[in-house]
Amino acid sequence: MKVLGSKVNFLGLEKENSNYYDSKIVVVPVPFEKNIPRDKGTAAGPFEVLKASRRIERYDEEQNSEICFEEGIATLSPLDFSKLSITKSLDKLYTTAARLINDGKFIAALGGEHTIAYPFIKAYYENYTGLSILQIDAHSGLKDKALFSHECVMAYVAEFCERIVQVGVRAQSKDENEFRKRNGIRTFYAREIKMGMYGENWQEMAARILSENVYITFDLDGFDPSVLSATGRPEPGGLFWDETLNLLKIVCHDKNIVGIDITGLVPSKSNGSSNYTAAKLLYKILNYASM
Secondary structure (H helix, E strand, C coil): CCECCCCCCHHHCCHHHCCCCCCCEEEEEECCCCCCCCCCCHHHHHHHHHHHHCCCCCCECCCCECHHHHCCEEEECCCCCCCCCHHHHHHHHHHHHHHHHHCCCEEEEEECCHHHHHHHHHHHHCCCCCCEEEEECCECCCCCCCCCCCCCHHHHHCCCCCCEEEECCCECCHHHHHHHHHCCCEEECHHHHHCCCCCCCHHHHHHHHCCCEEEEEEEHHHECCCCCCCECCCCCCCECHHHHHHHHHHHHHHCEEEEEEEECECCCCCCCHHHHHHHHHHHHHHHHHCC
């Protein structure tokens, strides 16, 4: 597969640490954005995350590791969806994911809108027994499935995946809440986390619900806007940096993380810090997942 060079790839890695064949990790830029009139701008997200990543220190002091050198991180050339329908675009993503999994790669997908999670999760579900999903998000993503979009992506995932754990939700419809209860989706609402309703060790509680093999889908509006505000639908009362990383660290330590996606960034010229935060988040998860 064609990969990006050091001037534009994730972390600005040289060829010896970013070629496809030697790298265990593959970052997949997915500038996919369709049917999201309220969230325009997510297609530019992957490029700004890659750009911002080149300012990140490659040494992770928490893990005492340099995962980019130890395992290698290749960055694929961005996929083109300009002439494709939603269905064909998702088929293209599924085919790409299936090939990467077959090649033994750990996928880190960068969206784009949250809809891209579906084909990646589907491909992983077909390759890992009892796959569960950790969804960090301000929104449930469980709306009516009449029109395939980011607002109903998790409803489609729930058709085949029986174990979904949502963290940080604080905006959902009544119908979504009913769907969640019918399908046994466990939701840790942001407000209830802050009220202490799950206790001080809520991260451990969430991790215990997940199965051994876990896919992480992270919509950046899961963060409180004070942490990251450049999203299509920022919601007050969200998750903070340290508590989120503590959750991710615990899950990555206790479970087998098979793949991840990070979506929802709407880059802003006046708010470059959000781009960097998204890039830093990705690198932290990659370091945690390698534990």
